[in-house]
Amino acid sequence: MTTDILKRFSLNTDEVQIQPFGSGLINHTWLVKNGPKQYILQRINTQVFTLPQNIDNNISRLATYLHKHSPGYLFTTPINTTDHKGLAEHDNASYRLFGFVEGSHSYTVVEDKELAYEAARQFGKFTRLLAGFDIDQLSITLPDFHNLSLRYSQFEKAVEGASAERLQKARSSINILIHNRDIVTAFENILHNPAFKKRVTHHDTKISNVLFDSNNKGLCVIDLDTVMPGYFISDVGDMMRTYLSPAGEEETDFSKIDIREDYFDAIVKGYLGEMAEELTTTEKNYFIYAGKFMIYMQALRFLADYLNNDIYYGARYPGHNLNRTINQITLLQKLQQKEPALSQLVTGALQHI
Incomplete structure (x- = not known):
């Protein structure tokens, strides 16, 4: 099922590795390894976010503004599907794919x-x-x-x-x-x-x-x-x-x-x-x-x-x-x-x- 979704984002599923990622409680998140590249795949929790397209629209509009006014700012945006959309719909669920920010990491606890x-x-x-x-x-x-x-x-x-x-x-x-x-x-x-x-x-x-x-x-x-x-x-x-x-x-x-x-x-x-x-x-x-x-x-x-x-x-x-x-x-x-x-x-x- 997951590989079918990844194909929608033009990923070569012959050499893909998928594993759960992060500690978030709302959306389901996976780390996707595709050859030398890594991605973050998410299934949006539509019980919480009933209109996922609104999220996608918000991110797109903010990205357009920041690209124009603050082009050097790192703003993570979803990768478009093969039909040029930010979300892939599959079995009544909405998925999106982000490029993994190389060299980055996150924390779950504020350690200092x-x-x-x-x-x-x-x-x-x-x-x-x-x-x-x-x-x-x-x-x-x-x-x-x-x-x-x-x-x-x-x-x-x-x-x-x-x-x-x-x-x-x-x-x-x-x-x-x-x-x-x-x-x-x-x-x-x-x-x-x-x-x-x-x-x-x-x-x-x-x-x-x-x-x-x-x-x-x-x-x-x-x-x-x-x-x-x-x-x-x-x-x-x-x-x-x-x-x-x-x-x-x-x-x-x-x-x-x-x-x-x-x-x-x-x-x-x-x-x-x-x-x-x-x-x-x-x-x-x-x-x-x-x-x-x-x-x-x-x-x-x-x-x-x-x-x-x-x-x-x-x-x-x-x-x-x-x-x-x-x-x-x-x-x-x-x-x-x-x-x-x-x-x-x-x-x-x-x-x-």
């Missing part, structure tokens, strides 16, 4: 603050280079993906419909999230504040979506399925949520969760090094809020799923999503505790950029 800096710089550069792009040309590939108001509403409905047993076990977490409702209010104010600008935003800034060279310098960002119009808080917030703590979201020893100030400083300097002139003064004042926004939203999503009997994320053990919730609440509280010190780091970085 230099990686955090390089990743933040790459995501900032991506948005800065596309500052002149007309965002109305972009399709929404995941409606309401980072709509915090919607996520809070879903959380409230989950509380209303939850079993007595799960409500009892989650009561403390429910109360903490309700107590932090002001994070939602701030988001709703942002939506009506002209000082906040919608830009080309990646929306999924985990470390695995950056390619690095042999010297661990950032090359480019990848996995562009979630690129849509959005606010900078989505990208900065997701970096804070996934880079700052030495313990990931699956950790159940909550004492291991912390905010590493040197990693925060790296994100600030990397992102603002590219975006300082693009962001408004008001937006810069919301830099730390970006972290609260994303961490809080993920806590809401985990807890809503727990109260809904784990129908979205699933659960590998009883209470899995409740533990994920407590993990994210702990991270949020650590961020709030360190906010004064982190604010000084933002101020200091802006003074030297």
